[in-house]
Amino acid sequence: MDDKVIATNRKARFDYAILDSLEAGIQLKGTEVKSLRTGNTSLADSFARLEGSEILLYNMHIAPYEFGNIANVESTRPRKLLLHKKEIRWLAAEASTKKLAIIPLKVYFKHGIAKVELALAKGKKKYDKRETIKKRELARELKKISRNRN
Secondary structure (H helix, E strand, C coil): CCCEEEEECHHHHHHEEEEEEEEEEECCCCCHHHHHHCCCEECCCCEEEEECCEEEEECCEECCCCCCCCCCCCCCCCEEEECCHHHHHHHHHHHHHCCCEEEEEEEEEECCEEEEEEEEEEECCHHHHHHHHHHHHHHHHHHHHHHHHC
8 A cells, every 4th residue: 555644534524424435636835745744734624615616625734844934835725626527516516415515534645646535424413423422432342341251
């Protein structure tokens, strides 16, 4: 595997029910790639939105490169996602007709190129989140019991 995961959006799997996902390139400027390689990024509260005929990623934080110069850009600027027109149309149609959100799940390097895994997701209600916590705790208890038996 040549994929190197930089950041994951762990909160997304708790707050949303993931229905489908796809890979997209991300347009970066200046020293953002160097900063990504050092792992200085966060996907918390980030989302993607269709604007015109392109999809932009908002609130993805890439810290300024510490050895950079005046070429460093704003850390939470909107970033264009690189997708085929067919994929953009499909994402826009699914998101608007089914009232779904487009959220990033992880950022990684694939063959040296920065990629983002996008997901079509439906927001969970509070009772769904409680059920998720209950299932996780039950699985943890079962694992603990099976470990003690061996």
